[in-house]
Amino acid sequence: MQEQDKDILHLLGEKLRQVRTEKGLSQSELSYDANIPKNQVGRIERGEISTSITNLYKICTALGIKVKDLIDF
Template sequence: MKATALVAWNLRRLRVKRALSQEALAVDAGVDRSYVGRIERGVENPTVETLDRLAKALEVPAAELLLVPKSNEKPPPTLRRGRKKR
């Protein structure tokens, strides 16, 4: 699996695990929401600095964004559409 695909997989997995929208993660990391979406689709190649900012916003080490999924692991789900209740 390519590094961009690993980052995409893990970013979505961690974001959904914390029930964060792309918008909320983007605000916390100081990046544009559409950029988070492009990273999750694997069409952007984020810098190490951006990976560090995203990891800090997700409260994980940056290395966790490069973990190889287990062979039987299902793709991360998506969150329900629309604004989340707080």
């Protein structure tokens, strides 16, 4: 993976964690609401994986935000 890709994943993860905590949700609650595995939420937040646009959409829907708001960094 290229360094730029790692940077993007890290920024996305930080933004996701920020929004999730501002909404007062745990990783478990978000994973339940988005219908994705809890460990996947953690791995996205840590910038370890690149997730699909489908999962980003599920996460954003569960958070009550638009995808563009999550990736605006």
